[in-house]
Amino acid sequence: MNEETTGVWFIGARGSVATTAMAGAAAVRAGLTAPTGLVTESSGFPEAGLTELAGLRFGGHDVTSTPLAKRLDQLAGAGVVPHAVAAAVRDDLAAIEGDLRTGQGAGGAEPQVETAARLAADLAGFRDRRSLSRVVVVNVSSTEPPAEVLPEHADLDALEAALDDGRAVLPPSSLYAYAAFRAGCSFVDFTPSAGPRLRALDALARRQGVPYAGSDGKTGETLVRSALAPMFTSRALRVRSWSGTNLLGGGDGETLADPVAAASKTASKRRGLAETFGYPVDGEVHIDYVPDLGDWKTAWDHISFDGFLGVRMTMQFTWQGCDSALAAPLVLDLARLTARAHERGLAGALTPLGFFFKDPVGTHEHSLTEQYRTLCDWAARL
Amino acid sequence: MNEETTGVWFIGARGSVATTAMAGAAAVRAGLTAPTGLVTESSGFPEAGLTELAGLRFGGHDVTSTPLAKRLDQLAGAGVVPHAVAAAVRDDLAAIEGDLRTGQGAGGAEPQVETAARLAADLAGFRDRRSLSRVVVVNVSSTEPPAEVLPEHADLDALEAALDDGRAVLPPSSLYAYAAFRAGCSFVDFTPSAGPRLRALDALARRQGVPYAGSDGKTGETLVRSALAPMFTSRALRVRSWSGTNLLGGGDGETLADPVAAASKTASKRRGLAETFGYPVDGEVHIDYVPDLGDWKTAWDHISFDGFLGVRMTMQFTWQGCDSALAAPLVLDLARLTARAHERGLAGALTPLGFFFKDPVGTHEHSLTEQYRTLCDWAARL
């Protein structure tokens, strides 16, 4: 049992995922609900020396100022957090307000180097104020548009020189990762944004001795795809087309309604499929914003495949889930595992965490069962 | 490369599955079609010293006398075998007619011990006539009603004494297995019937030094279940109910429309689910005979599960496949693998073949990916 206290610092701390995660951690800790959805608390999972749920302390950045208590009410109204749980954890969430800070604004006049220093100071302040062994930064903010590729992204010296020159060369998610690494914090990117996935940032993480994990949490359509695709492969059935439509309400749906932002998400969805089968597969992936669906999402996938003698067959599935409730426990799992890896001295990309991601860093393995086995083997040795 | 010739003897040789398997083996051998659906021919599968497809010789028992050529035309008309393939393999199938024999009738006056001797002689005759290294018997006949449990089923001496007394103590599928073992042949049960799954027959197989595999080929709803269920488990999502409806035309649908016969099939379907989750799950499984669907089957499954904080979510899938085209390549895979196990001196139940079965003998592992890994490891050592 690990009795240290670990800080979990959310980018997007006032959003649905972070609020659900913090409410859920409090509820599970208080015995109000079973730890359903928490992989690291499930019966088959190895003892990995993780910080107890009771040892997690929360803080974070956000660009809005909606009180957590108000967001909690919204989540209760939407059926994401049961009314009784919301009432019971209201004070826990109010106590976190003091550790929330304003994130980077949308294109202010502040040079990125100064923003980074300010963000890093927020992290160090949180760690000192709460006497934390370490802090893991978790990005659960809205998906950002694909970033322009610059030469500075590939070279740490060039990057630092550009920042020192007062240039704005990093997309917002990568600036957060830069600040985290500078502050000696590990980083989890639950979004498809660039985040720590720049060669220069990987070098920084290794120089600083901090690990990072990503990218893009696997919570719905892609989760099911990674469970089903190996079925076709192992049975020697040839998939001809795999088409998908995702209907999303909520904040992320609105962001993704912008086709430019959606591009990075659909690209990461398609990659897994091609890498799994080893041959090209027809079919589009759509992400539609349907405001009326709120926190719920529905995915429909249609798969056509050849069987023996080329006979054509089809499969369809519909997944109807609550986005925040699917993401929140994984975010807690990732924070605990990444903090533990940090404690054990691992640095750079944590490839054994691919189980949690649509676009896992450092690996092309997309079979969910293989990913789970890899995760468990790794956790058992932590 | 294994240049021996191996006999594949079908129980139900004039049915859709056997005919598709024989037509398909001829078509693949002749290069008319890709080996889609054949696990043992797929790129990831280990070299296991299996008999080449060209080295398989076919024969079998059946209780009807429909010529294979006529069955082939029906399969072409139903879209199971492409018209061009049917035309090209017509002569191959006609050449098999000489190795087909009449199976056991429905409750004739012949004592079982004599029937068994006749069936065993058919097998030995086939082996000698065609100079085969060995013969594997594959049961693809219609599902039989659940058999009454008798004390003789548990004890080989008691069984043989009963048979010698002229008593009829074995269900038909088990009598076929008895005859096969007596003739020194291995046995694959692709149906949910009792077949070799009696303690007395297991003892006989081991005494005779022959292996057997079963039971109940996994080709549709259960295949998908075994790919999806581990997803819920590894993600710590709690499945509350899993309901299924199977619509089948064709011969097997008609048999299963009899609720008594269906009982053995639905029981084997439910077992995998309970064994996977380790807790009881609500939900029925229906098998409906819808004659109009012909060789095609449609399964719809509805799954409700709890996520984080007990939030209820659902998943549905529809599987629309061609029964014979799904079963036929697996039957060829099983025949080759079982024959090879026989060649290598294995006897008794072949538990590493669970990948192919709804109700795998000797194991409670139902995760498709784990089953595939086990199969490949085993095959690599054959």
Add this chain to the structure above:
Amino acid sequence: MNEETTGVWFIGARGSVATTAMAGAAAVRAGLTAPTGLVTESSGFPEAGLTELAGLRFGGHDVTSTPLAKRLDQLAGAGVVPHAVAAAVRDDLAAIEGDLRTGQGAGGAEPQVETAARLAADLAGFRDRRSLSRVVVVNVSSTEPPAEVLPEHADLDALEAALDDGRAVLPPSSLYAYAAFRAGCSFVDFTPSAGPRLRALDALARRQGVPYAGSDGKTGETLVRSALAPMFTSRALRVRSWSGTNLLGGGDGETLADPVAAASKTASKRRGLAETFGYPVDGEVHIDYVPDLGDWKTAWDHISFDGFLGVRMTMQFTWQGCDSALAAPLVLDLARLTARAHERGLAGALTPLGFFFKDPVGTHEHSLTEQYRTLCDWAARL
């Protein structure tokens, strides 16, 4: 505008449907919610001289004693009634408690003739106590098993003689209808039970000058069927099979898990299909009790049909609805329409109300659009 006050007397007054109807009537009347789902309040519906929602007074029989306030809390917890609405109408429901009476027990020693007199006295008492112009009795109790057919059911004199002899010849639902008619009340049967559908009771209704409507509210799978089936007919597409699976939690699901009780429900579901197409159609209908689904129900239907040149095509639909929320507004519609028919002097079966029923009395028209047109034409003349 009709300023009379009308009594609505529920059989099953403490159940989910009645409670939702009473809560909803109060909420709509108070302007807390839009009248969604109320056909008689929708924009296209003719002015038909109906009692205002504010003019409805509620009472009823039940065999349980669960307070309405407690049932309301259960419905709020299950997401059937929004929490805010539940809080706002709590007092309205408490005020109804005084008009609830104990229904007939399950096989007590009381002769049916005396039970009938007691039930009728309850109705008359309600009418007098609340100074109601008239009372409509609405059966929303659990489905009863199919009733044995007796000669007394076909002849009013024989029926009354048998009752006078102290014999128990009526199923419970029909005894309620008998009592209602004797008390001069109209009757709506929202269940598939026998209710008023006996020739003797039809004679009684006409003798008493009271109308009745039924049977078996159309709220889910059958509703969709009655919208879709005419599409196939008008387009000359030949339906080959139509299979359905219904997953129900809640009280009705439990009742219908009993295959005997389910028989009357599946029979009324199948009748509509055969009558619509005029030729036999393959396919089963299943009703499964899945406790975990609570008040929610899911229906999956699979339809295979022939197009031009006999080409086979398929359609599937899934309907995911809340049973009580679907039934409750229809119950209010039916009560208002039946009371108005009573006021206008109509007696016997109200065939123009077929729009609301799976098994509409006195008509074989099952096309939803035709039923709606018939309903509107009739209502416009009321």
Add this chain to the structure above:
Amino acid sequence: MNEETTGVWFIGARGSVATTAMAGAAAVRAGLTAPTGLVTESSGFPEAGLTELAGLRFGGHDVTSTPLAKRLDQLAGAGVVPHAVAAAVRDDLAAIEGDLRTGQGAGGAEPQVETAARLAADLAGFRDRRSLSRVVVVNVSSTEPPAEVLPEHADLDALEAALDDGRAVLPPSSLYAYAAFRAGCSFVDFTPSAGPRLRALDALARRQGVPYAGSDGKTGETLVRSALAPMFTSRALRVRSWSGTNLLGGGDGETLADPVAAASKTASKRRGLAETFGYPVDGEVHIDYVPDLGDWKTAWDHISFDGFLGVRMTMQFTWQGCDSALAAPLVLDLARLTARAHERGLAGALTPLGFFFKDPVGTHEHSLTEQYRTLCDWAARL
């Protein structure tokens, strides 16, 4: 019984829809198959004085030169036309080759006025050569991109002046309609292209005394929508979102993969929904080209709606149909009905034919049942 002979002239005569229609007419006429899918041959349809199927003569324009016999083989291979039917009607189709002509090319040097004269001469030549009472032109060619709106489209004099000036002011589909009207032929537009839907062409049709019908045949997703949407309206259920994804192979799928061409199709699909409900409804419509699906199409629709007290419910449907087999009989129905209207002296837009179209000219009624009633009433008076 109408013993006249009527010409049916296809724009796109060598395409799948036209070939299936011609093959099917021959097969039904010869008694090889039931007239499934032909509305005008179904039992409930009024006797309307239509030309017998045996009285139809076929010809048409196309820009490709694929022989009809080859197209027929492709359709048989794809399962659209049964092999036996294809063999039996091969000679009928070969006999039509002599009445096929080359259509307008893609942007040649020929002035539109001359192209129109040539096309009109082809029509007149067909009518004379085959001694036809009249000819109906049916557009089943690929969807064209949305046309630029020009002032000449709204005024017949201006249009004719522009053409006389050698200007190319008409989109291809409208030039075909112009030529048809000039030749005294009626016109059916089964596509979403502009066709006869220009005010100037409407004036021309009325001046020439010829009728026309359109636009955009209703064969799949929109057909189901027009059957289901009235269900929600009549039950006072408030639809919140209606999302759809269409997966198409075949030629039309490829055309529609071009987002510009798709725009006119998705626009006509959405119009019906908004006009039906009278309030805005969320949701996108996607049309994906999935080459692997061939002539088959799959549509998935997801509908979310409010019930009583605002409770949110959902419905989904999947439609799996063969595009050509769905369209072909409707094309024959429309040809016969339009020719009969011509015979009876009707001119201009035939609004009672809205039953057949996604975007019916001259009416906002989208309820399939109402459209069918209107069609039957009209046909009975023809």
